Amino acid sequence: MILAASTASRQSRSSSLARIFLSRPIRVIGLAIIALYLFMAIFGPVIFPPSTALVANPAKVYQGPSWADPLGTDFQGVSVLAEIVLGARGVLMVGVGAAFFIVVVGVAVGLIAGFTGGIVDAILMRITDVFIAIPQFPLLLLVATILNASSPGLIILMLGLTTWGGLARAIRSQVLSLRERDFVEAARGLGLGTGTIALRVILPNMLSYVAMNFLVSITGAIYAEVGLLFLGVTPFTPDNWGVMLHEADSVAGALYTRKSVFYVISPLMAILLLQAGIIFILGGLDEVFNPRLRKTGATQ
Amino acid sequence: MRVVRRFGVSLLMIWMVMTITFFMIRLMPGNPIMDAYLSLLQQGVPSQEAMAQIHVLYDVYPNQSVLTQYVLYVWHLLHGNFGTSIVYAGRPVLPLILASAPWTLMLVSIGITISFFIGLFLGVLIALNRNTWFDNVMSQIASIFHGIPNYVTGFIFLYFFTVMLPWFPFGNIYGNTVTPGLNFPFIASVAYHSVLPIAAYVFGAFGTWTLSTKSAAVAVLGDDFIQADKIRGLTPGQQLDHLIHNSVLPLFTGFVLSLGMMFGGAVFIEETFTIPGLGYLIAQSTSQRDYPVMQGCFLLLSSAVILANFLADMLYSRIDPRIRV
Numbered sequence: 001m002i003l004a005a006s007t008a009s010r011q012s013r014s015s016s017l018a019r020i021f022l023s024r025p026i027r028v029i030g031l032a033i034i035a036l037y038l039f040m041a042i043f044g045p046v047i048f049p050p051s052t053a054l055v056a057n058p059a060k061v062y063q064g065p066s067w068a069d070p071l072g073t074d075f076q077g078v079s080v081l082a083e084i085v086l087g088a089r090g091v092l093m094v095g096v097g098a099a100f101f102i103v104v105v106g107v108a109v110g111l112i113a114g115f116t117g118g119i120v121d122a123i124l125m126r127i128t129d130v131f132i133a134i135p136q137f138p139l140l141l142l143v144a145t146i147l148n149a150s151s152p153g154l155i156i157l158m159l160g161l162t163t164w165g166g167l168a169r170a171i172r173s174q175v176l177s178l179r180e181r182d183f184v185e186a187a188r189g190l191g192l193g194t195g196t197i198a199l200r201v202i203l204p205n206m207l208s209y210v211a212m213n214f215l216v217s218i219t220g221a222i223y224a225e226v227g228l229l230f231l232g233v234t235p236f237t238p239d240n241w242g243v244m245l246h247e248a249d250s251v252a253g254a255l256y257t258r259k260s261v262f263y264v265i266s267p268l269m270a271i272l273l274l275q276a277g278i279i280f281i282l283g284g285l286d287e288v289f290n291p292r293l294r295k296t297g298a299t300q
Numbered sequence: 301m302r303v304v305r306r307f308g309v310s311l312l313m314i315w316m317v318m319t320i321t322f323f324m325i326r327l328m329p330g331n332p333i334m335d336a337y338l339s340l341l342q343q344g345v346p347s348q349e350a351m352a353q354i355h356v357l358y359d360v361y362p363n364q365s366v367l368t369q370y371v372l373y374v375w376h377l378l379h380g381n382f383g384t385s386i387v388y389a390g391r392p393v394l395p396l397i398l399a400s401a402p403w404t405l406m407l408v409s410i411g412i413t414i415s416f417f418i419g420l421f422l423g424v425l426i427a428l429n430r431n432t433w434f435d436n437v438m439s440q441i442a443s444i445f446h447g448i449p450n451y452v453t454g455f456i457f458l459y460f461f462t463v464m465l466p467w468f469p470f471g472n473i474y475g476n477t478v479t480p481g482l483n484f485p486f487i488a489s490v491a492y493h494s495v496l497p498i499a500a501y502v503f504g505a506f507g508t509w510t511l512s513t514k515s516a517a518v519a520v521l522g523d524d525f526i527q528a529d530k531i532r533g534l535t536p537g538q539q540l541d542h543l544i545h546n547s548v549l550p551l552f553t554g555f556v557l558s559l560g561m562m563f564g565g566a567v568f569i570e571e572t573f574t575i576p577g578l579g580y581l582i583a584q585s586t587s588q589r590d591y592p593v594m595q596g597c598f599l600l601l602s603s604a605v606i607l608a609n610f611l612a613d614m615l616y617s618r619i620d621p622r623i624r625v
Contacts, residue, residue, distance in 0.1 A: 026440070129309075130316050133609060134602045137564030141586050142598050146324060223449040230451050231571060232587045245451065249572065255463055255470070264459050268452050272444070279443040 021284045030280025037274055040088035053082040062259040072262035075247070080266050087241045087267070091222055094152050094159070098221035101160030102167060103214045107203070109164070110171025114179070115198050125172070131165035137224065144228050150235040155228075159221045167213050171206065178202050208289030215278050215285070226271060241267035303614060310610040317602045321595055322373055326366060377599070383592035387585065393596040397578065403473055404570065404577035407494060408562045411501025416555065418502065419509020424544060426510070427517035439514065445507030450565035454500040454572035461496055468496050471574045497573050504565055505558065512554055517547040549619065556612035563601050 021027045048054075057077030065072050071080035113124040140162045149155055178184060179202065187201045203210075228234045229242025230249070244267045248260065255264075340350035364372075376383070382393035422442065426435050462470040469475060474489040520526060520543055529539045566579030574580065578597060585593035 126312075130313050130320075133313055133606045134317055135561070135563050135605050137561075137567060138582060138598050138601055141567070141582065142321065142594060143324065145586050145589060145591075145594065227449055227451055227568060231567070231583050245455065249455075255459065258464055261459070261464065264455065268455055271452060272448070275448065276444050279440060282443075 017288060020287050021281065024284070026280045027284045030277045030284075033273060033277030034281065037088055037092060037277070040085045041092045042089075044085045044089055048079075048082040048085055050086060053086070054078055062257065062263065064259070065262060071266050074244070074263045075251075075260070080263050083244060084241065084266050084270050087244070087270070090152065090240050091225065091242075092218075094155050094225045095218040095222040097152065097156035098159035098163070098225075099214050099217035101156055102164045102217045102221075103210055105160065105164040106167030106213070107171050107206075107210060109168040111175060111198050111203070113168070114172040114175025115194060115202075121172075125169070128165045128168045128172075131162070132169065136162055137227070140224055140228070141231070141233060144233045148235065155225060155234065156221075159224055163217070163220065163224075167217075170209070170213075174206050174209065175202060178205055208286055211285055211289065212282055215282060219275050219278055222271065222274070226267075241270055306610055306613060310606050313606050314603045317606070318374065318377060318599060319370075321598060322370055325591060325595065326369065382596035382599070385585075385590055385593045387588045387590040387593070393592050396593060397581065397596055397600060400577050400581045402577075403575055404563070404566050404579055407497050407501065407569070407575070407577065408559075408566055410494070411498050412505065412555075412558065412562055414498065415502040415505035416509050416551075418506045419511075420513050420544070420548065420551075422506070422510040423513020424517050424540075424547065426514045427521060427543075427547075430518065438510070442507040442510035442514075445503065446511055448504055448507070449568065450500055450504045451568040451572060453503040454497070454569045457496045457500050457503075458572055469493055473575045473577075493575075497569050497575060500569050500572075501562070501565065505562070508554075508558070509551070512551055513547055516550045517543060520546045552612065552616055552619065556608045559605055559608055563605070 021031055055078070057073070060069075060073045060077035061075060063069065063073045063077075069079040069081060071084065074080055074083065109124055109128065113121045113128075140158065143158050143162065144155075147154060147158060149158060175198075179197075184197060184201055187197050192201070225234075226240070226242035226245070229240055230245040232246050232250070244263070248264045248267075249255070337350055337354050340353060341347060345353070380394055382397075385391045385393055385396055388396060419442075422438060426438050426442075429435055458470070461468045469492060473493050474480065474486060475493070478486040478489045480486055523546070526539065526543060529542055534542075563579070566577060567583050568579070569575070570577045570579035571583040578601075581593065582597045584590070585597065
């Protein structure tokens with residue numbers, strides 16, 4: 001009986017999830033864009049095997065779009081589409097990894113500071129203040145230069161360590177206001193421990209905020225990662241949108257010819273389109289966690 | 301009393317930044333100072349001479365204890381000695397930074413002001429037309445442009461308006477036919493060269509202002525005094541005046557915080573347009589591993605942002621009496 005009831009509620013929940021995201025065309029477009037990027041990240045090397053797709057071809061330098069190369073070719077005669085598709089995996093991996101790091105550290109620091117209060121809170125918040133006050137990108141440049149890291153793990157760590165401060169402070173202030181609410185008082189009255197209250201009572205109430213921050217952090221981390229490669233600070237990985245931009249700016253002579261338009265614009269559009277996809281679904285995400293925001297018609 | 305305390309905290313934060321930078325550069329794997337010292341030894345330079353060279357470059361003796369190095373480093377910083385550049389053969393860091401700062405300050409302050417007013421205008425307009433097609437479209441556009449990195453906007457402007465349509469000059473901040481100084485051709489040339497970089501700043505920042513103005517204005521619209529304004533029969537102009545004044549207040553702290561963001565963006569914009577400002581200096585010293593210059597730029601930037609935060613905090617309670625704690 002209970003099992004049946006819970007399955008039924010799960011079914012209705014997933015169908016209302018689908019309804020939320022399919023209710024507005026803009027969210028469908030957003031989901032489609034994100035699906036496209038996931039597809040590129042997972043199946044990229046299958047569609048364009050790097051060993052054949054990234055071979056220079058001096059006969060095809062800066063060609064316009066054609067059936068064989070829908071986005072034209074670059075300064076070495078390599079298909080721009082292949083470069084974009086193959087770049088997706090590395091870019092997304094670092095973006096998602098760094099966002100995950102930021103959310104875990106930010107939420108942990110915010111929860112601990114907000115809940116324990118006193119000296120722990122003061123110390124954690126002073127440290128957070130320093131990380132917020134330091135201009136983030138210059139700090140990242142300094143750390144990146146010192147570490148000279150090319151492994152995705154280190155880049156994730158670097159991006160995460162320089163960015164978690166804002167979220168930690170926001171989470172702390174949410175905890176401070178939530179813990180005075182009646183339902184938290186009730187949980188305390190039931191004799192639940194501090195850890196249980198923090199993780200099972202307070203945290204679920206902040207999930208929509210955390211989830212949105214996760215998505216926004218992905219784009220932020222991707223911007224920074226691509227930016228570091230654009231400036232030539234982190235050692236090059238063979239195919240990445242940032243490397244394309246760096247080469248367009250420095251070695252490819254792309255800024256001296258109009259023929260390079262697809263090569264220059266493609267990585268920029270790849271970044272903008274991903275940002276658009278994430279922005280388009282944010283509204284839906286808000287409704288998933290905040291039933292009060294749903295249109296009455298969609299909630300029955 | 302509060303002023304003194306907040307100022308003390310700001311100084312403490314600057315000291316923390318100084319300390320973190322010092323230990324980051326000196327204690328991390330691949331310590332550049334030890335690297336340079338060892339590579340000099342490998343090249344067959346006698347250790348005494350290698351030590352002296354390192355001292356000229358980094359202002360420390362590699363064989364001193366870290367603590368001594370640290371005390372010397374702080375002592376020198378307090379005397380405005382940021383060391384000497386490695387790439388710009390032996391030029392002291394501080395004058396190098398001060399020479400490039402004006403261009404950045406000019407571009408950033410113009411860019412921030414224009415984007416602020418565009419954002420204010422669009423944000424109020426969206427708040428007044430809430431839940432219309434205008435709100436839907438403009439809010440999405442502003443969200444997409446919110447936080448878009450400046451290399452994207454910079455590159456698009458650079459490519460479209462110097463390569464595709466050669467309307468604007470490319471490179472540097474003034475043409476090579478004018479002589480710097482207070483003369484008309486120079487100022488005109490600077491203005492002409494500044495159009496694209498400023499446009500890149502504005503497009504990178506207006507989305508953020510639009511979104512924060514919108515949320516502030518929506519909150520104000522729900523306030524009692526705006527309802528009272530209507531009942532009292534104030535003209536729409538007067539109501540708008542009240543709305544804008546009260547929506548601007550919360551933006552003020554954001555305005556100062558965005559300075560740090562803007563300087564981060566300056567790295568990209570100046571690198572893209574090759575403008576000899578602070579951002580370009582940072583980008584160049586980073587790619588050439590010119591540690592003293594990097595460190596100097598970073599310290600000055602961070603200190604400036606921390607002090608700006610302090611000033612904003614102080615001014616804010618002046619502007620908005622409700623905030624006085």
